[in-house]
Every structure is written in structure tokens, then in C-alpha cells.
Amino acid sequence: MRAAREALRRTPRSAVLLGLVAFSLLPFAWMLTASLEPPQALYTAAPHLVPRPVTLANYASLLSPREQGVYFPRYFLNSVVVAFSTVALALLVATPAAYAFSRFTFRGKGMLMYGFLAQNLFPGVNFLVPLFILMTVLGLRDTYGALIIGYLTFSLPLNIWLLRGFFDGIPPEMEVAARLDGAGVVRAFVEVALPAAVPGLVATAIYTFILAWDEYLYALTMISSADMRTLPLGLFAYFSEGVPDWGGLTATAIGMSIPVVIVFLVLQRYFVSALTKGALKY
Amino acid sequence: MGAVRTAAYDGIHARRAPLLSRVVPYVFVCPALALLLVVTAYPFAYSVYLSFFRTPSESMRWTFTGLANYRAVFADPVFYRVVNNTVVWTAASTLADLVLGMIAALAVNNLRVCRGPVRAALLLPYVVGYVVASYAWLWLYQGDYGLIDGTLTAWHVIAAPIPFLSSLALALPALILTNVWKTFPFAMLMLLAGLQTVPEQLVMAARLDRASSWRTFWEITVPALWPVLVVTAMLLALQNFHSFTIPWIMTGGGPLHRSEIIANYIYNQAFTQLDFGLAAATSCIISALLLAFAVVYVRVLGRGASAR
Numbered sequence: 001m002r003a004a005r006e007a008l009r010r011t012p013r014s015a016v017l018l019g020l021v022a023f024s025l026l027p028f029a030w031m032l033t034a035s036l037e038p039p040q041a042l043y044t045a046a047p048h049l050v051p052r053p054v055t056l057a058n059y060a061s062l063l064s065p066r067e068q069g070v071y072f073p074r075y076f077l078n079s080v081v082v083a084f085s086t087v088a089l090a091l092l093v094a095t096p097a098a099y100a101f102s103r104f105t106f107r108g109k110g111m112l113m114y115g116f117l118a119q120n121l122f123p124g125v126n127f128l129v130p131l132f133i134l135m136t137v138l139g140l141r142d143t144y145g146a147l148i149i150g151y152l153t154f155s156l157p158l159n160i161w162l163l164r165g166f167f168d169g170i171p172p173e174m175e176v177a178a179r180l181d182g183a184g185v186v187r188a189f190v191e192v193a194l195p196a197a198v199p200g201l202v203a204t205a206i207y208t209f210i211l212a213w214d215e216y217l218y219a220l221t222m223i224s225s226a227d228m229r230t231l232p233l234g235l236f237a238y239f240s241e242g243v244p245d246w247g248g249l250t251a252t253a254i255g256m257s258i259p260v261v262i263v264f265l266v267l268q269r270y271f272v273s274a275l276t277k278g279a280l281k282y
Numbered sequence: 283m284g285a286v287r288t289a290a291y292d293g294i295h296a297r298r299a300p301l302l303s304r305v306v307p308y309v310f311v312c313p314a315l316a317l318l319l320v321v322t323a324y325p326f327a328y329s330v331y332l333s334f335f336r337t338p339s340e341s342m343r344w345t346f347t348g349l350a351n352y353r354a355v356f357a358d359p360v361f362y363r364v365v366n367n368t369v370v371w372t373a374a375s376t377l378a379d380l381v382l383g384m385i386a387a388l389a390v391n392n393l394r395v396c397r398g399p400v401r402a403a404l405l406l407p408y409v410v411g412y413v414v415a416s417y418a419w420l421w422l423y424q425g426d427y428g429l430i431d432g433t434l435t436a437w438h439v440i441a442a443p444i445p446f447l448s449s450l451a452l453a454l455p456a457l458i459l460t461n462v463w464k465t466f467p468f469a470m471l472m473l474l475a476g477l478q479t480v481p482e483q484l485v486m487a488a489r490l491d492r493a494s495s496w497r498t499f500w501e502i503t504v505p506a507l508w509p510v511l512v513v514t515a516m517l518l519a520l521q522n523f524h525s526f527t528i529p530w531i532m533t534g535g536g537p538l539h540r541s542e543i544i545a546n547y548i549y550n551q552a553f554t555q556l557d558f559g560l561a562a563a564t565s566c567i568i569s570a571l572l573l574a575f576a577v578v579y580v581r582v583l584g585r586g587a588s589a590r
Contacts (some may be wrong), residue, residue, distance in 0.1 A: 013389050013392055016385060016389050017386075017389040017390070017400065020382075020386050020389065020404060021386050021400060022464070024404050024406055024407050024467075025403055025405055025406070025428075027407075027415075027418040027421075027422055027463070028406065028418065030422055030429045031417075031418050031421060031423065034421065037426050042427060043426075043427050043479070046432060046433075046436040047427065047428070047432035047433050047436065049427050050303065061420070061560045062340075083389065092313075093314045093317055094314055095311070096310040096311070096314075097310055097311045097313070097314035097315070099310060100306075100307040100308075100311050101311075102312035104306065104307040104310075106304070106307040106308065109307070112311060112315065115318065115323075116314070116318060118322075118576075119318070119322045120520070121576050122326075122521065122524075122567070122568075122569055122572060123523065123524035123526070123544070123545050123548075124524065124545075125524075125526060125548045125549055125565070126325070126326075126329065126568065127322065127325040127326070127329075127547040127570060128548075128549070128552065129329065129332065129552050129558050129561050129562055129565070130324065130325035130326075130328035130329055130332070131321065131325055132564075133558075134320075134324070134325075138397075138428070146551070149320070149321060150321070152317055152321045153321045153322060154322075156314060156318060156321070157319060160314060166447070178391070184544050185306050197440075208458075210409060210411065211411075213411065214410075214411025214412055214413055214414075216412065216530070216531075217414050217545075217549070219525070220530075221549075223552065227387065229374060230517070231413075232411075232413040235413065235417055236531075246424075246427075246576070248418060249421070250417075250421060253413075253414050253417050253418065255392060256413075256414060257410045257414050260409055260410060260411070261406065261409060261410065262403070264402075264406075264409045265402060268398075268402060268405075271366040271409075272405075272471060273493045275468065275471055275472075276471055276472055276475040
């Protein structure tokens with residue numbers, strides 16, 4: 001114990017931090033290398049992080065349809081449609097509910113709130129069979145609708161919980177003043193509370209987007225035709241014929257990461273506040 | 283504070299339109315509630331119902347079989363292997379998340395320069411998600427030209443590549459490492475937020491008293507962080523317990539179910555064996571376990587709150 005303590009004290013903090021950053025970034029660097037090299041270089045030389053020779057062939061091939069049915073632009077489009085629709089639907093439905101939970105007292109409030117939260121307790125796979133049967137009956141299998149509705153299982157509780165927290169942080173005095181001036185409840189909500197909640201709405205939207213972009217289980221279950229695949233499913237196509245095409249696969253994985261990484265880097269502050277505030281409210 | 287504000291705002295329209303004000307909250311909640319019933323309450327109830335039926339995949343004729351599905355689950359040796367894997371996966375991942383997250387949070391918190399970029403770099407694995415994490419590590423673990431095996435053989439640390447993902451003993455630990463890479467940033471972020479609330483005077487006082495940083499950490503930082511630590515542990519334990527994607531993509535649960543966890547198992551029952559009734563029964567067993575967990579969680583938190 002004492003030896004460990006000594007060692008810990010002597011290790012400079014910067015070395016620890018450097019190790020952690022390397023741990024976090026090395027897998028990305030290793031993917032980037034593979035995506036920038038021709039296959040021969042990948043499979044012959046000893047492992048190296050600097051690609052040689054550099055080629056953009058893997059990225060160029062993303063844009064052209066290939067024989068085994070890998071259509072990156074189509075997967076990308078599917079992912080964009082599903083992720084944006086999920087964010088929009090969740091915000092539309094959750095915002096008024098979250099507002100009610102934050103501002104009003106009413107019978108059954110506590111029970112309802114726990115009802116929404118309880119969803120978080122169970123794994124997505126528990127809802128899968130009934131939703132699969134429901135989507136089959138409704139004729140929605142293999143459509144965007146199946147995914148957008150399925151994604152409500154995680155986006156709805158997340159949005160209600162986060163937004164309630166953000167509304168709690170907004171003083172209601174302005175709404176009270178608007179009400180005294182004769183505005184209705186709905187007007188006070190739409191014209192006074194909503195503009196004040198914009199940072200919270202942005203934060204919630206980013207978090208939902210990142211989760212929907214990465215969702216795998218529902219997509220795997222509900223989608224069967226190649227042209228309806230989202231990006232997470234699209235990656236599997238690289239394994240269809242025996243030896244995987246690592247160059248193409250890593251280029252796709254990086255292409256898939258770019259949108260979320262950009263959203264994250266630009267709006268980092270909002271994302272961080274959503275992640276910590278929402279969780280610490282439990 | 284919240285209660286006072288709510289009361290003040292409620293009071294306004296209670297005076298003006300008592301009946302309307304009683305209806306308004308329900309109107310606001312209604313759309314969300316309707317969707318909640320469709321995507322949660324209905325599937326939940328339907329799962330319970332389905333678990334008592336034999337559901338042959340070739341016809342839609344389902345017959346009531348009582349507890350036969352439950353008996354079949356408990357008679358399946360793979361179920362116990364999977365439960366065991368899931369406990370190891372959840373406990374090891376959560377513990378490693380917390381330790382690594384704490385080290386990262388302390389290191390970032392003490393940073394004077396480049397704090398933003400370093401935090402962003404550490405958060406990146408969390409942001410890109412499970413799917414990219416799975417494929418990135420699949421590539422790292424590749425036997426012949428993967429970074430890990432390739433480097434170790436090139437440096438003559440090992441004579442032949444270790445087949446991590448097809449090894450009976452190493453597959454699950456290898457997947458846990460991937461999962462920790464993806465999830466530890468969440469712990470870091472939570473603990474970093476928590477560290478802002480640790481009273482600085484106490485840390486200063488301890489330093490003046492020449493307490494070692496090890497003691498300061500255990501006797502001041504950890505107790506102050508305790509509520510955040512508990513919440514973070516619970517959230518991560520749930521998230522890790524729910525995991526599906528990493529084992530599914532990287533090993534398919536193999537070899538010989540050695541890296542299969544409960545979500546993979548239920549998915550296979552439903553969509554590989556095409557036995558919906560069996561999958562529903564397993565789901566119900568898991569739901570019962572999680573409900574028990576939730577009751578304990580609320581009790582523990584409740585006790586913590588009353589103690590404070």
C-alpha cells in the first residue's frame with residue numbers, strides 16, 4: 001500500500017493525463033491510419049501510425065456505389081432523417097410535459113413522473129418483441145417510422161427529465177408577470193418560457209441526436225432491406241464477403257463520426273450541461 | 283425553492299380560472315403520456331402476457347402454456363452462463379469506469395492550461411458511440427495486423443498473436459476494456475462537475491495541516507463527492523447492464539457464449555431461435571430483478587437524504 005502511494009505521488013500528473021489522452025485517442029488514430037492507406041500497406045508492414053503511402057481511395061469509394069451494395073450516402077441520408085425526426089418529435093412532445101412537471105402541481109404528478117423515468121430502468125431489448133409485433137401489424141416495419149417510434153423508448157424519458165430540470169432553473173416571475181398582464185397559460189409558455197429555455201432545448205437536442213445517431217438494436221431488428229439501413233447497420237456490409245475490407249470500414253466509421261464530433265465540438269458546453277445536470281437531478 | 287415558485291405560479295391561474303387551471307397540466311402532459319403508453323406500457327404488459335404462451339414462429343396460433351417458458355429459461359445452462367457474464371461485465375465495467383473517471387476528473391480539475399481541449403479529447407469516445415467503439419476495437423484486436431497483436435509481436439513480447447476475441451478466457455475482458463473506453467468519460471464528466479462543489483477551504487486547511495494528498499483525497503474529497511459518486515455508479519451500472527452492441531458486433535457473444543450478456547441472449551431467443559414467448563419470459567425475469575434494484579436504490583437514496 002505504502003509503495004503504491006509513493007509511486008502515485010512520484011508520477012507527475014501530466015504523465016497520467018498524457019496516458020489517458022493517448023488511451024482515448026489511439027483507437028481513432030489507428031482507424032485513421034487504416035482509412036488512409038492502400039490495402040497492401042495495411043496487411044504487410046509492421047503496425048505503424050503514420051500512413052505510408054497516403055491515399056484517399058477509401059474515402060473516394062464511399063461516394064460511389066459498390067458491387068456488394070455498400071452505399072454510404074444512402075446510409076448517411078437514412079441516419080440523418082431518423083436522427084433529426086427523433087430529436088424533433090421528442091422535443092415537440094416532451095417540452096410541454098416537462099413544462100407542466102416544472103410549473104404546475106396536479107393530482108398524479110409524482111406517479112406520472114416516475115412512470116416516465118421507469119422507462120430508463122429497463123433495457124431496450126425488453127420492449128423489442130412487442131414493438132416488433134406492433135410495427136408488423138401497423139405495416140411500419142422496415143420504415144423510418146418504426147425507428148422514430150422505437151427511439152421514443154429512450155428519447156422521451158431523457159427529454160422530459162432534462163427539460164424539466166432546465167425549466168426548474170428559469171425563474172417563473174416573467175411568466176407570472178405575463179399572466180397578470182392577461183396572457184393565457186399557453187401564451188406564457190410559448191412566448192415567455194420557451195425563449196428562456198432555448199439553451200436547455202439545444203442541450204437536450206444534442207444529447208438526443210448523439211444517442212439516435214448511434215442506435216443499433218432497434219435498427220437491427222426493424223430494418224431488413226439494404227437501402228433502409230442507417231449508418232450503424234451499414235458498417236456491417238464490409239463483413240459480407242469473408243475477409244473484411246478494413247480500409248473501407250474504417251473510412252466509413254470515420255465518416256460516420258464526423259457529424260457527431262462536429263456537433264459536439266461546436267456545442268460542447270450545451271452537451272456537457274445536459275449530461276451532468278440531467279443526471280445529477282436524480 | 284421549487285415548491286414556492288410553483289405555488290406562486292399556480293396561484294395566479296387558480297384565482298382566475300379554477301377549472302381550467304386544473305385541466306391545463308393534463309393537456310400539456312397528454313401527448314407525451316399517449317406515446318409513453320404505446321412505447322412502454324403496452325410493450326411491458328404485452329411481454330408479461332406473451333411470456334405465458336407458446337409462440338411457434340411458423341404460425342400466429344399461440345397456445346397458453348402457463349409457466350413453461352419460465353421453466354425453460356431456468357433449465358437452460360446458457361442462461362446461467364449469461365447471467366454470470368452479465369454480472370462480471372456490469373461490475374467490472376462500472377468499477378473501472380469510476381476509477382478511471384475519478385483519476386481523469388482529478389487530473390483535468392488540476393489542469394491550468396488546455397483544460398477545454400483535454401476534456402474534449404477525453405470525451406470523444408463517449409460521443410462517437412457504441413458502434414464506432416466496437417468497430418475501432420475490433421480493428422485494434424485483429425490477430426495479424428491489429429495494433430495490439432502486431433506491436434507485441436513486432437517487439438517480440440509475444441511469439442504469436444493472441445486471438446483476444448476468440449479466446450475463451452480473454453474475450454469477455456477484452457470487450458470490457460472496450461466498454462470502459464466508451465463509458466469512462468461519463469464518470470469523468472460527472473465527477474468533474476461534483477468536484478466543483480468540494481469546499482476549497484477544507485482542502486486548503488488539510489494541506490496546511492500537512493495531510494498527505496492521499497489522506498486529503500479519502501477524507502475530504504471522497505466524502506464530499508459521495509452523493510455524486512453513488513448516482514454516477516447507479517447510472518453506469520444500469521447503462522452497462524443494458525449493453526447490447528459491443529458483444530454483438532465484436533464477438534457475437536462467442537466463443538461458446540463466453541462473452542454473451544443478457545441483452546444478446548434475449549435478442550437471440552427472439553430473433554435467432556424465433557421464440558417470442560421464451561424471450562418475453564426472460565425479459566420479465568430481468569424486469570423483476572431491475573424493479574427490485576430500483577426499490578433498493580430509492581430506499582438507499584431516501585435514507586441518504588433523511589440522514590442529511
